[in-house]
Amino acid sequence: MISETVYAELSTVLEGRLTRSKSELNQHGLSETWFPLTPPEVVAYPETTEEVSRLMNICHAHEVPVTAFGAGTSLEGQTLAAKGGLSVDFSRMNRVIRINDADMDAVVQPGITREALNLELRTTGLMFPVDPGANASLGGMAMTRASGTTAVKYGTMKENVIGLEVVLADGTVIHTGSRARKSASGYDLTSLFVGSEGTLGLITEMTVRLHGQPEAISAAVCSFDEITPAVQAVIATIQIGLPMARIEFLDAESVDAVNKYSGAEFPLKPHLFVEFHGSESGVAEQVEMFGEIVHEFGGSDFQWASKAEDRTALWTMRHHAYWACLALRKGAKAVVTDISVPISKLAQAVEDTAADIAASPIDGPILGHVGDGNFHAILLVDPNDPEEIKLAKELAHRMAERALALGGTITGEHGIGMGKKGLMAEEHGAAWGLMGQIKAAMDPKNILNPGKLVP
Amino acid sequence: MISETVYAELSTVLEGRLTRSKSELNQHGLSETWFPLTPPEVVAYPETTEEVSRLMNICHAHEVPVTAFGAGTSLEGQTLAAKGGLSVDFSRMNRVIRINDADMDAVVQPGITREALNLELRTTGLMFPVDPGANASLGGMAMTRASGTTAVKYGTMKENVIGLEVVLADGTVIHTGSRARKSASGYDLTSLFVGSEGTLGLITEMTVRLHGQPEAISAAVCSFDEITPAVQAVIATIQIGLPMARIEFLDAESVDAVNKYSGAEFPLKPHLFVEFHGSESGVAEQVEMFGEIVHEFGGSDFQWASKAEDRTALWTMRHHAYWACLALRKGAKAVVTDISVPISKLAQAVEDTAADIAASPIDGPILGHVGDGNFHAILLVDPNDPEEIKLAKELAHRMAERALALGGTITGEHGIGMGKKGLMAEEHGAAWGLMGQIKAAMDPKNILNPGKLVP
Numbered sequence: 001m002i003s004e005t006v007y008a009e010l011s012t013v014l015e016g017r018l019t020r021s022k023s024e025l026n027q028h029g030l031s032e033t034w035f036p037l038t039p040p041e042v043v044a045y046p047e048t049t050e051e052v053s054r055l056m057n058i059c060h061a062h063e064v065p066v067t068a069f070g071a072g073t074s075l076e077g078q079t080l081a082a083k084g085g086l087s088v089d090f091s092r093m094n095r096v097i098r099i100n101d102a103d104m105d106a107v108v109q110p111g112i113t114r115e116a117l118n119l120e121l122r123t124t125g126l127m128f129p130v131d132p133g134a135n136a137s138l139g140g141m142a143m144t145r146a147s148g149t150t151a152v153k154y155g156t157m158k159e160n161v162i163g164l165e166v167v168l169a170d171g172t173v174i175h176t177g178s179r180a181r182k183s184a185s186g187y188d189l190t191s192l193f194v195g196s197e198g199t200l201g202l203i204t205e206m207t208v209r210l211h212g213q214p215e216a217i218s219a220a221v222c223s224f225d226e227i228t229p230a231v232q233a234v235i236a237t238i239q240i241g242l243p244m245a246r247i248e249f250l251d252a253e254s255v256d257a258v259n260k261y262s263g264a265e266f267p268l269k270p271h272l273f274v275e276f277h278g279s280e281s282g283v284a285e286q287v288e289m290f291g292e293i294v295h296e297f298g299g300s301d302f303q304w305a306s307k308a309e310d311r312t313a314l315w316t317m318r319h320h321a322y323w324a325c326l327a328l329r330k331g332a333k334a335v336v337t338d339i340s341v342p343i344s345k346l347a348q349a350v351e352d353t354a355a356d357i358a359a360s361p362i363d364g365p366i367l368g369h370v371g372d373g374n375f376h377a378i379l380l381v382d383p384n385d386p387e388e389i390k391l392a393k394e395l396a397h398r399m400a401e402r403a404l405a406l407g408g409t410i411t412g413e414h415g416i417g418m419g420k421k422g423l424m425a426e427e428h429g430a431a432w433g434l435m436g437q438i439k440a441a442m443d444p445k446n447i448l449n450p451g452k453l454v455p
Numbered sequence: 456m457i458s459e460t461v462y463a464e465l466s467t468v469l470e471g472r473l474t475r476s477k478s479e480l481n482q483h484g485l486s487e488t489w490f491p492l493t494p495p496e497v498v499a500y501p502e503t504t505e506e507v508s509r510l511m512n513i514c515h516a517h518e519v520p521v522t523a524f525g526a527g528t529s530l531e532g533q534t535l536a537a538k539g540g541l542s543v544d545f546s547r548m549n550r551v552i553r554i555n556d557a558d559m560d561a562v563v564q565p566g567i568t569r570e571a572l573n574l575e576l577r578t579t580g581l582m583f584p585v586d587p588g589a590n591a592s593l594g595g596m597a598m599t600r601a602s603g604t605t606a607v608k609y610g611t612m613k614e615n616v617i618g619l620e621v622v623l624a625d626g627t628v629i630h631t632g633s634r635a636r637k638s639a640s641g642y643d644l645t646s647l648f649v650g651s652e653g654t655l656g657l658i659t660e661m662t663v664r665l666h667g668q669p670e671a672i673s674a675a676v677c678s679f680d681e682i683t684p685a686v687q688a689v690i691a692t693i694q695i696g697l698p699m700a701r702i703e704f705l706d707a708e709s710v711d712a713v714n715k716y717s718g719a720e721f722p723l724k725p726h727l728f729v730e731f732h733g734s735e736s737g738v739a740e741q742v743e744m745f746g747e748i749v750h751e752f753g754g755s756d757f758q759w760a761s762k763a764e765d766r767t768a769l770w771t772m773r774h775h776a777y778w779a780c781l782a783l784r785k786g787a788k789a790v791v792t793d794i795s796v797p798i799s800k801l802a803q804a805v806e807d808t809a810a811d812i813a814a815s816p817i818d819g820p821i822l823g824h825v826g827d828g829n830f831h832a833i834l835l836v837d838p839n840d841p842e843e844i845k846l847a848k849e850l851a852h853r854m855a856e857r858a859l860a861l862g863g864t865i866t867g868e869h870g871i872g873m874g875k876k877g878l879m880a881e882e883h884g885a886a887w888g889l890m891g892q893i894k895a896a897m898d899p900k901n902i903l904n905p906g907k908l909v910p
Contacts, residue, residue, distance in 0.1 A: 102694065103799050145638075175883070178862060178864040180827075181795065181798070185866050187655075188646045189886055195642065239557065239559075341635055342560075403635070416639070428641060430627055430628070435641050438647075438897070
């Protein structure tokens, strides 16, 4: 509970930028998935690192739970105030501090969204490629180790965050990483914070790697009669080392959803959406080789989109696929779940998951970033029907166990939050205990996003 | 001190594979650089994870310091037994456990060297590209976050270790990572251990990423009249995004050393050694573009080596450069030091370092992996002359401070060990304290490589 005294103390730091307004509390207690409303007691909108440090200082002294909030687009309940307390909303810390063209990096505040950053980069010839679909904040993306459609070429947040400014549980401000392209100087604290879901500290500034805007881009769509040959075509493409920038799988049900939602007319069959980035000649070579692979696995209905507007339309459809799937059933919410497996096991993982969903009463389109062996099921449920939620969670649980049995991981990009904590022991065994030890050492009062990720 | 009782207890685990032979102790107390002999009290040669776990169990109970030993090629004293105790030599745990062709990864024991692994991979079409020059063990490379000539294209150990089996301070065995290409499942413990220099646990098994052997390779040597245009050519090459596999700088003194040691006849000027990997057409395109850049910056004496034997000769010369530099002065040892800076600051960092060395009585050839902004000075000293060692260490210290002032790091690849601990506070500030907290939580008795890296 945040007492009146603590509230008054927090107020002195933030003046008018602290609120208990019911609507703002609820907005910060909502999730885009099936989780019930879990509001904080107070929302703060800091504007500087110093303010965040002072907030943490006060919360540490009074043992107030603190949950960071970026754009609220996480999918496993990471931003929900599971133990109440303070939600620190970073939307006012959303500036680009510095773009270093020559070194291809940028220093930004955590509240900036990936679309806003790319808008600022537009004239530099550079881009920030990590693209989870949602217009997430960069701080949130770092904290969930987000990835998305382009990770197959450009890597995830793990590879693209090179330095951080972090406020620790007691308000101490630290800096991790450097702007050099590599370092062997001590523990890799940057990687420790990336993916820690706000349980070890709050990011107040970050240095990210930028990439050159490609000289040439070509995107395409093609369809297959069955899931298996579509996935096998992906595996073959990966294995010959063809450098795709994106390679997305959509099953027939996802395609149906996209058609209905975006007015497209794709045949109701499993599809691949792909994109190549490179030099004119490089892309041409890749396109030709990919065409041969698709042909070999019986793919058809090939459509190339070399014009920018066609590509934008294509990826907008893909990015709206989650909403398109939700729209398949009126009033539905989704238990969205993701796993990632070694490429060689991808066909088996997708097939077994599709069969498991087909045998259940739950509808669940399957789609994903198959170039990373990563795919999602969007399990549609009536949020007021506990039985449906239970069945969907059981499906998600079996999907995660399937990933582990195949040498994979219970989540490729959505993270743990509250949704997957129950699977951590199964994936990590004694290493989960070690995560808990590290958490306890860094946040002994357990005030940073309590109830998430660690034991 | 390892008492007779503890020695007897350790013996029950290892039978004949435990020794106090003077020559073996000394061999494990030697370094390739200037550090004085620092032998352990006992050397153990375990063959299984279980044996390592039992060793740690005993050492934990009796608070015996434990230092891991791979190939002994680290450069900052990482394998020296600073507090005596047990040296765990992994040379008998040197097997390839499994090669997963389809997923392009391999599970290996930590004692295998990179050359031995690549020999086993030769017929698979795959390779393990990380190449620090020395034929280091993979466990040691992971622990120092090694990189070397090919990191500019393939990444360092950070990017190429995807999973670990680790024995913790108390003997607990944990597993980190998975074989999926990405994961958002909890703290990135793999990255925490990579670069931890044996201070947090002992690696007993590791999963590494493999890469396709390139279809075409072309290597070249060219020279410049001055350091600056050579480095500027590298910066330009990086900035247009030309995907070099290797790009190495050697100053005139290094070239002199290589000529004398390897019987080469390069002109006594700053040189770049480069290599491109890719498809036939891709490499041809890259070679042409690189030629244009070199021409633009006034480079000359271009020699291309497309034949395998010429390339091997070239890179053997480069790999022997350290020994070549040592041979410049009879009986010399080296204070070898490395820094890494943002690419845009590379010319300044190299020039200022060269000027600083020129103004001192110490000889110090400069060379390095300039594609990562990373370079070395090999400061030649008489190991029996404390004054020379002091001057060399001061030069190294100023070089590190120069890196920090330019936004870089005190070491790009050699690590901290005992040699650079004194600079950690300067680079990391409060974050170094956090490293100490993590160490204390994971190894409360401070038995794992005590005296290195952390406060």
